[in-house]
Amino acid sequence: MKKVIIIGGGTGGISTAAKLKRERSSWDITIIEPSSFHYYRPLWTLVGAGLTNKEETKKKMEDLIPDGIN
Ligand SMILES: Cc1cc2nc3c(=O)[nH]c(=O)nc-3n(C[C@H](O)[C@H](O)[C@H](O)COP(=O)(O)OP(=O)(O)OC[C@H]3O[C@@H](n4cnc5c(N)ncnc54)[C@H](O)[C@@H]3O)c2cc1C
Numbered sequence: 001m002k003k004v005i006i007i008g009g010g011t012g013g014i015s016t017a018a019k020l021k022r023e024r025s026s027w028d029i030t031i032i033e034p035s036s037f038h039y040y041r042p043l044w045t046l047v048g049a050g051l052t053n054k055e056e057t058k059k060k061m062e063d064l065i066p067d068g069i070n
Pocket residue numbers: 007008009010011012013032033034035041042043044045
């Protein structure tokens with residue numbers, strides 16, 4: 001079993017962790033992420049246009065980390 005530590009649980013970190021877990025399910029994968037919340041930035045374009053509000057772009061980080069990832 002290999003151990004992988006990913007620094008940063010943004011778009012890149014979470015995508016990489018999810019892909020590795022799918023392809024190497026026995027690996028022990030940990031994400032180190034200081035923020036409790038993730039903001040979905042593509043939607044900020046619509047926030048700027050006044051079509052939605054910033055709260056709509058805010059998600060709890062723990063809800064986005066795939067199952068089986070530390
Ligand atoms: C207004 C706007 C609109 C956008 N629209 C689009 C779009 O339509 N399509 C598209 O593909 N992209 C879009 N993007 C770009 C997209 O959001 C970024 O390219 C993407 O989030 C980058 O991913 P990342 O993982 O490199 O960085 P991030 O998603 O920023 O993740 C980095 C993570 O590292 C963490 N971190 C920072 N310092 C440390 C540390 N010292 N130790 C541990 N963790 C740390 C941060 O808390 C963060 O969670 C948009 C961006 C903006 C601002």
